[in-house]
Amino acid sequence: MRTQTTLLATIVLWACITSCQTADDPFRWLEDVDGEQALAWVEAHNEQTLTSLQNHPAFDTIYRRSLEIYHSEEAILPWEVRGDFVYDLLQEEQHARGVWRRAPLESYLEGEPDWEVVLDLDALSQAEGENWVFKGAQCLPPAYARCMFRLSRGGSDAAEIREFDVERKAFVEDGFFLPEARTFYEWKDTNALYVATDFGEGTTTESGLPQVVKEWERGTPLKQAKIIFETDSRGAWVFPWVERAGGRSYALIIHKASRYETILFALNESQLRELRIPGDARIRIHPGLGMLVILLKSDWTVGGATYPEGALLCIDYERFLAGYRNFELVFTPQERAHVFSFSVTESLLLVSILRDATRQLYRYRRENGHWILDPVDTPEHVNTYHTGQVEGSDQFFLTSEGFLTPPTLSLAREDGTVIRVEQQEPQFDAGPYTVGRIEATSADGTLVPYFIVHRRDMVFDGQNPTLLHGFGGYGMSRVPYYDPVLGAAWLERGGVYVLANIRGGGEFGPSWHRAALREHRQRAFDDFIAVAEDVIARSISSPKHLGIMGHSNGGLLVGAVLTQRPELFNAAVALNPLLDLSRVSDRDELGDAKDPNDWEYMRKYSPYHNVSPRKTYPKALFVTARTDDRAPPGDARKMAARMEETGHSVYFYEAKEGGHGGGVTPHQRALRNALIFTYLLDQLR
Numbered sequence: 001m002r003t004q005t006t007l008l009a010t011i012v013l014w015a016c017i018t019s020c021q022t023a024d025d026p027f028r029w030l031e032d033v034d035g036e037q038a039l040a041w042v043e044a045h046n047e048q049t050l051t052s053l054q055n056h057p058a059f060d061t062i063y064r065r066s067l068e069i070y071h072s073e074e075a076i077l078p079w080e081v082r083g084d085f086v087y088d089l090l091q092e093e094q095h096a097r098g099v100w101r102r103a104p105l106e107s108y109l110e111g112e113p114d115w116e117v118v119l120d121l122d123a124l125s126q127a128e129g130e131n132w133v134f135k136g137a138q139c140l141p142p143a144y145a146r147c148m149f150r151l152s153r154g155g156s157d158a159a160e161i162r163e164f165d166v167e168r169k170a171f172v173e174d175g176f177f178l179p180e181a182r183t184f185y186e187w188k189d190t191n192a193l194y195v196a197t198d199f200g201e202g203t204t205t206e207s208g209l210p211q212v213v214k215e216w217e218r219g220t221p222l223k224q225a226k227i228i229f230e231t232d233s234r235g236a237w238v239f240p241w242v243e244r245a246g247g248r249s250y251a252l253i254i255h256k257a258s259r260y261e262t263i264l265f266a267l268n269e270s271q272l273r274e275l276r277i278p279g280d281a282r283i284r285i286h287p288g289l290g291m292l293v294i295l296l297k298s299d300w301t302v303g304g305a306t307y308p309e310g311a312l313l314c315i316d317y318e319r320f321l322a323g324y325r326n327f328e329l330v331f332t333p334q335e336r337a338h339v340f341s342f343s344v345t346e347s348l349l350l351v352s353i354l355r356d357a358t359r360q361l362y363r364y365r366r367e368n369g370h371w372i373l374d375p376v377d378t379p380e381h382v383n384t385y386h387t388g389q390v391e392g393s394d395q396f397f398l399t400s401e402g403f404l405t406p407p408t409l410s411l412a413r414e415d416g417t418v419i420r421v422e423q424q425e426p427q428f429d430a431g432p433y434t435v436g437r438i439e440a441t442s443a444d445g446t447l448v449p450y451f452i453v454h455r456r457d458m459v460f461d462g463q464n465p466t467l468l469h470g471f472g473g474y475g476m477s478r479v480p481y482y483d484p485v486l487g488a489a490w491l492e493r494g495g496v497y498v499l500a501n502i503r504g505g506g507e508f509g510p511s512w513h514r515a516a517l518r519e520h521r522q523r524a525f526d527d528f529i530a531v532a533e534d535v536i537a538r539s540i541s542s543p544k545h546l547g548i549m550g551h552s553n554g555g556l557l558v559g560a561v562l563t564q565r566p567e568l569f570n571a572a573v574a575l576n577p578l579l580d581l582s583r584v585s586d587r588d589e590l591g592d593a594k595d596p597n598d599w600e601y602m603r604k605y606s607p608y609h610n611v612s613p614r615k616t617y618p619k620a621l622f623v624t625a626r627t628d629d630r631a632p633p634g635d636a637r638k639m640a641a642r643m644e645e646t647g648h649s650v651y652f653y654e655a656k657e658g659g660h661g662g663g664v665t666p667h668q669r670a671l672r673n674a675l676i677f678t679y680l681l682d683q684l685r
Contacts, residue, residue, distance in 0.1 A: 155659025547571030559607030
């Protein structure tokens with residue numbers, strides 16, 4: 001998957017943080033990210049938290065074990081195939097920020113990759129006096145010799161974009177360069193880019209997302225680039241997209257009228273043509289076959305037929321442009337089984353089906369004008385997904401993993417056989433554990449499934465330290481994954497892990513997501529509470545031994561449930577959270593605090609506005625990062641300050657860098673893990 005795809009997926013998770021009319025806020029000064037007074041408060045709280053938790057006997061062991069895992073040579077690193085080479089980012093003791101390296105694909109498949117360093121991020125950071133974080137490279141096929149590098153200061157979403165010559169292993173002198181911003185770009189050809197960025201006043205939304213797309217010719221100033229598309233709609237933003245394969249390319253302009261309303265335009269020789277499909281649908285153009293593939297998020301009546309939400313459709317792209325609407329139905333959604341994602345090879349359509357919150361991969365082959373299901377031989381009861389392909393062929397890579405199953409990378413050949421390429425060695429002893437699937441009943445009677453990972457010989461006496469994890473928003477699904485730090489720091493120390501598939505997520509299709517939007521967001525919190533109550537009712541754990549954790553939107557989940565039902569838990573970890581909804585304008589997902597009607601219901605679950613001196617809360621842990629420009633650190637700071645003001649003890653830790661993730665270097669991630677799991681052990685055991 002291209003890095004720009006990942007960036008898009010993460011940026012659209014959050015609405016812009018905006019100023020609005022709110023009641024007096026005594027802690028507004030903590031929103032000044034680099035303010036002297038605010039930083040003094042942060043440093044004092046960091047020192048207090050570090051001093052307390054570092055003195056715990058488990059801290060050093062968890063820290064060293066985490067660092068050992070991150071430095072392990074056995075791990076399968078995220079990688080990409082570009083032409084005849086495999087690329088990845090290796091972080092190790094000597095290269096904390098990483099080296100971007102490559103090896104010939106043939107040597108990689110033989111198990112003896114011949115790596116060469118393309119860019120040393122540590123050396124670059126030292127030479128330029130910056131804390132650069134590598135956010136990926138977009139390279140122009142078929143040669144992949146020229147790439148646009150995305151470099152972020154401290155891990156923030158805003159990034160600087162530079163042209164790089166892979167063969168020379170150097171940045172291109174007088175090459176394409178885009179200053180730090182939330183930028184989207186695509187290669188048009190060797191001498192031109194499609195660019196959406198901050199072009200100056202009036203060209204971005206309040207949160208810095210671009211509202212103008214330009215075509216930029218090499219050798220000309222950026223300000224002279226030709227405007228292709230622009231929008232002045234409030235909150236709307238735009239970006240370019242190019243699909244390439246088999247020597248064909250299709251350029252699109254994506255106009256995000258709102259979070260879940262997209263208008264698509266085909267771009268051909270600077271001429272725009274709207275693709276009239278539902279605004280909440282997802283599409284891909286299959287360049288090898290010249291077909292348009294559409295995944296519906298709502299029912300669609302067109303051409304005399306009605307297609308249900310979750311259906312996967314296809315049609316010849318040129319015929320579609322000519323007005324034909326005779327779609328072919330590739331996949332029809334089933335109960336608790338829907339399309340999670342889809343991708344293409346030279347002539348195949350690869351479909352990832354989420355079946356009861358576990359991904360399974362299916363291959364469709366075109367024969368006699370129809371798609372024929374061609375099964376992929378994959379392991380059962382683990383998460384299997386597409387991870388790349390061999391260019392110019394129908395060979396593709398897939399990865400399988402589970403809570404107790406380390407990732408295995410395999411290659412599906414054109415003859416249908418699947419061969420193992422690499423298998424990660426286990427990084428904790430999974431033998432004593434098992435994975436279960438249970439359902440809880442939410443407040444409105446909805447059955448809410450959850451995964452549970454525990455020792456086979458666990459005694460159901462309510463004494464088991466248990467960590468309940470959730471997200472519940474933006475249609476994002478939580479599925480089984482291999483986390484060796486969780487295994488080493490939590491499971492091996494007697495902990496139980498629970499992952500809840502609550503509404504607001506996408507585990508069971510678009511309706512599961514829509515059920516917890518805006519004024520219905522309380523359903524996600526009710527679902528999470530129901531899972532906690534079910535865990536207690538089954539004597540898996542008890543309030544004294546039960547903790548909750550969530551990141552990003554999951555931090556909002558933790559904050560809301562903490563303030564609503566604190567008697568159910570003895571620990572709460574909110575990571576990079578959104579907690580003050582009075583500053584949010586997210587009309588499609590949460591609501592717009594500037595709208596009095598929206599604020600009426602948003603205030604009821606805004607954690608910052610529901611801290612009470614009359615309730616007893618567990619001592620919570622708030623973790624954030626100074627360079628997080630998606631969920632800025634002010635929310636975590638203010639929540640901690642308000643809880644202290646009302647007489648409640650908290651832990652607070654803010655990293656100097658890391659953005660919206662969990663740290664930049666292995667040492668930073670290990671410290672974060674040590675703080676989290678030491679805290680959980682101290683509170684719950």
